[in-house]
Amino acid sequence: MRRIYTKPDLCSGCRACSIACAIAHFGVADDSRGAIQILRNPFMGFEYQAVCRICEEPECVAACMGIALTRDPDTGQIHFDEDRCIGCWMCTMVCPHQAAIPDPKRGKAIICDQCEGRDKPACVAACSTGAVTFIEVEDKVGAEG
Amino acid sequence: MTVSIGNIRSRTAFVDLTSGSVTYEDTSPEVVEKFIGGRGLNAAYLYKLLPPDTDPLSPENVLIVGTGAMSGTGAPNSSRFNVTALSPESGIFGDANSGGFFATKLRASGIDRVIMLGKADVPVILKVEDGEVTIEDGGKYWGLDVNETQNAIKGDHGPSSEAICIGPAGEKLVRFACVMSGVKNAAARGGMGAVMGSKNVKAVVAAGGRIEDGLVIDDPDGFLTLCEELKDYLQASLIVKVLGHVGTPLLYEVSNHLGAIRTRNSQDSSFEDTLDAEIIHDHVSKMISCHSCVVHCRHRNIHEGEGPEYTTIVLLGANLGIADTAEVIKLNNLANRLGLDVSSTGGILSWAMELYEKGIIDDSLTGGPVKFGDYNLAVKLIESVANREGFGDILAESSRAAEKLNDPKRDYLTAVKGLPQSDPHDVRYIKAFALGIATASRGADHLRSRPTLEVFDLPPELLRDIYGQDVSRDPTEYDTKEVVVYTHENIYSLIDAIGICKFICHGFNSPKLLKHEHFSKLLDKAFGAKYTEAELRDVALRIVDLERMFNNRQGIRRKDDTLPRRYFDEPMPHGVAKGHKIDRDQFKGMLDRYYKIRQWNDDGTVTQERIDEIDAMVDHLAGVRT
Numbered sequence: 001m002r003r004i005y006t007k008p009d010l011c012s013g014c015r016a017c018s019i020a021c022a023i024a025h026f027g028v029a030d031d032s033r034g035a036i037q038i039l040r041n042p043f044m045g046f047e048y049q050a051v052c053r054i055c056e057e058p059e060c061v062a063a064c065m066g067i068a069l070t071r072d073p074d075t076g077q078i079h080f081d082e083d084r085c086i087g088c089w090m091c092t093m094v095c096p097h098q099a100a101i102p103d104p105k106r107g108k109a110i111i112c113d114q115c116e117g118r119d120k121p122a123c124v125a126a127c128s129t130g131a132v133t134f135i136e137v138e139d140k141v142g143a144e145g
Numbered sequence: 146m147t148v149s150i151g152n153i154r155s156r157t158a159f160v161d162l163t164s165g166s167v168t169y170e171d172t173s174p175e176v177v178e179k180f181i182g183g184r185g186l187n188a189a190y191l192y193k194l195l196p197p198d199t200d201p202l203s204p205e206n207v208l209i210v211g212t213g214a215m216s217g218t219g220a221p222n223s224s225r226f227n228v229t230a231l232s233p234e235s236g237i238f239g240d241a242n243s244g245g246f247f248a249t250k251l252r253a254s255g256i257d258r259v260i261m262l263g264k265a266d267v268p269v270i271l272k273v274e275d276g277e278v279t280i281e282d283g284g285k286y287w288g289l290d291v292n293e294t295q296n297a298i299k300g301d302h303g304p305s306s307e308a309i310c311i312g313p314a315g316e317k318l319v320r321f322a323c324v325m326s327g328v329k330n331a332a333a334r335g336g337m338g339a340v341m342g343s344k345n346v347k348a349v350v351a352a353g354g355r356i357e358d359g360l361v362i363d364d365p366d367g368f369l370t371l372c373e374e375l376k377d378y379l380q381a382s383l384i385v386k387v388l389g390h391v392g393t394p395l396l397y398e399v400s401n402h403l404g405a406i407r408t409r410n411s412q413d414s415s416f417e418d419t420l421d422a423e424i425i426h427d428h429v430s431k432m433i434s435c436h437s438c439v440v441h442c443r444h445r446n447i448h449e450g451e452g453p454e455y456t457t458i459v460l461l462g463a464n465l466g467i468a469d470t471a472e473v474i475k476l477n478n479l480a481n482r483l484g485l486d487v488s489s490t491g492g493i494l495s496w497a498m499e500l501y502e503k504g505i506i507d508d509s510l511t512g513g514p515v516k517f518g519d520y521n522l523a524v525k526l527i528e529s530v531a532n533r534e535g536f537g538d539i540l541a542e543s544s545r546a547a548e549k550l551n552d553p554k555r556d557y558l559t560a561v562k563g564l565p566q567s568d569p570h571d572v573r574y575i576k577a578f579a580l581g582i583a584t585a586s587r588g589a590d591h592l593r594s595r596p597t598l599e600v601f602d603l604p605p606e607l608l609r610d611i612y613g614q615d616v617s618r619d620p621t622e623y624d625t626k627e628v629v630v631y632t633h634e635n636i637y638s639l640i641d642a643i644g645i646c647k648f649i650c651h652g653f654n655s656p657k658l659l660k661h662e663h664f665s666k667l668l669d670k671a672f673g674a675k676y677t678e679a680e681l682r683d684v685a686l687r688i689v690d691l692e693r694m695f696n697n698r699q700g701i702r703r704k705d706d707t708l709p710r711r712y713f714d715e716p717m718p719h720g721v722a723k724g725h726k727i728d729r730d731q732f733k734g735m736l737d738r739y740y741k742i743r744q745w746n747d748d749g750t751v752t753q754e755r756i757d758e759i760d761a762m763v764d765h766l767a768g769v770r771t
């Protein structure tokens with residue numbers, strides 16, 4: 001299966017990925033509403049892409065109080081039912097990758113859906129450095145049953 | 146209306162700092178249609194709002210921070226915004242363009258343009274959030290440098306907030322203080338930071354918005370597909386690749402080889418190779434970028450800063466006779482922290498250095514030696530300018546220091562219309578460069594035109610397509626260079642209104658980059674706006690004419706469209722360019738022809754017919770102060 005895979009060393013910090021994600025999902029150019037976020041600090045000198053890694057044992061799913069987050073046992077994909085999100089922010093607190101994005105003004109979390117239905121995720125299509133890629137990874141889920 | 150502007154948003158906030166009130170308007174669609182956004186709409190508002198006989202540092206000046214139509218959409222390199230006011234440095238149209246992350250966040254916060262009027266009683270910051278602007282106490286930030294301010298604002302308003310701010314130089318009303326976006330991006334030219342300081346505004350913070358405050362994209366899938374296509378198209382370009390590798394310092398070696406690097410206040414024209422791009426690169430830890438950029442030309446240097454640009458390494462390096470690579474980068478970082486325009490800083494310091502070395506000024510004025518090639522002295526001078534201490538207080542007046550510096554005719558200052566030249570390139574060799582800095586609407590500045598395409602080895606039919614006629618490829622030829630400058634001024638005024646970086650624009654170093662047809666598509670997919678190529682060209686002409694009308698109103702005439710004395714009188718000393726200078730008669734002829742194609746009067750004024758036409762357009766700015 002294919003997964004979004006990031007390379008922070010190549011990231012220029014431009015946030016084209018975040019804004020493309022927001023446009024694809026909300027129709028609005030607002031990078032704070034991207035399911036991929038660029039953590040950057042000009043003083044400490046880093047750029048880091050926070051995006052769902054599709055954990056095998058996702059903390060966000062375990063912590064979700066509104067049962068908005070579930071894991072597909074066959075594919076490992078995390079599914080997010082926004083209507084069931086109550087904005088408790090448990091997922092945003094427990095995600096070790098800072099990839100569950102709080103949207104306090106809407107009272108909802110933002111979770112990567114890997115752009116199901118697109119040829120490739122909007123963030124990958126927008127990246128100009130190769131820092132956000134969509135690559136084939138070994139399918140461990142099936143083997144684990 | 147002949148053009149459909151679709152959903153181009155131009156939500157404008159008027160902040161009356163004197164009374165503390167904030168009002169809003171959606172810019173009249175008739176005006177958006179004619180000027181699109183960014184530099185164009187800023188010019189329209191300034192022209193309309195500025196009272197006659199305004200002192201640039203008085204509360205009556207109008208400070209406008211405005212985004213381009215495409216700014217913040219996620220289109221390639223759409224990070225730009227303009228800061229516009231009556232310039233306290235030149236006394237004419239003041240307008241500076243910057244990138245970074247602020248424009249995108251401002252628009253996502255629900256506001257596209259902030260117009261500051263009056264003056265706050267005490268230091269304040271403006272906070273933009275959820276489509277509203279609030280005036281908040283800024284006392285805690287006053288006195289901090291740019292890095293400290295940006296860091297403190299991130300701490301107070303959240304890591305995703307983005308701010309523009311002034312440094313100590315802006316607070317002290319240094320006439321070439323800039324407005325800084327982040328820690329390195331500067332709306333540098335013309336002293337916009339001094340205007341902000343004169344209004345007691347330390348920073349404008351964009352803190353985000355509700356989803357309904359965001360920019361709605363008309364055709365999300367079509368727009369994302371177009372952006373990806375343009376990204377791939379641009380990244381195939383050699384100039385984009387090279388800029389992404391080493392940034393603008395790539396131009397240093399080229400100009401130096403030509404013998405056209407401004408050295409020791411243009412007394413010389415070639416310098417050390419210690420400022421070559423590859424050597425600069427030894428001091429770089431990573432190439433980073435502005436929002437949605439496909440070029441990535443910004444350096445994170447190993448001396449606790451970002452940059453340097455080509456402009457900086459020459460104006461604060463060769464021009465000051467300082468060759469040590471690390472020292473020049475440290476001067477770049479220092480100027481950025483203090484919030485100074487590096488171009489004017491370097492131009493004014495080198496002016497004083499030559500005057501001192503020639504004995505035109507002495508220790509009684511300067512308080513000690515002011516000489517080329519001394520890094521520690523340069524640090525001291527830059528700090529004293531930013532803090533307006535001692536001799537620095539005189540230099541902080543920029544070109545207005547001429548009388549005190551005993552050079553009343555500015556014979557040794559490389560400036561036009563009171564604005565020191567930003568281009569590191571000595572313009573005596575490339576005649577189009579010379580005309581470009583003479584006619585630029587904000588004074589001696591290369592980013593109003595910087596014409597280069599005609600000297601490249603391009604097919605004649607391609608040149609005809611770009612310029613509309615045959616033009617001379619010879620950089621030293623005067624004939625037809627008015628057409629070249631005209632064309633580049635037009636494309637740059639348009640791209641500054643659209644809000645996209647010049648580095649992906651077809652006038653800048655390559656004919657293959659984005660042009661009108663691409664801008665039409667972007668505006669269509671993003672906002673459903675329908676502009677033909679011809680209509681976009683009309684917008685560009687309008688902006689240039691409007692800025693000229695503003696400058697005419699400030700007294701600018703033909704006599705002001707000229708060059709520093711040295712460019713006419715002294716031949717260049719080195720390299721390929723050796724022996725070249727500007728011939729006065731030839732320059733006059735070039736200017737005559739330029740006015741003719743601009744359809745301006747012989748005295749450099751816009752015709753009354755055109756004034757009436759544009760006045761009628763600007764009059765549609767309803768609900769604003771008259």
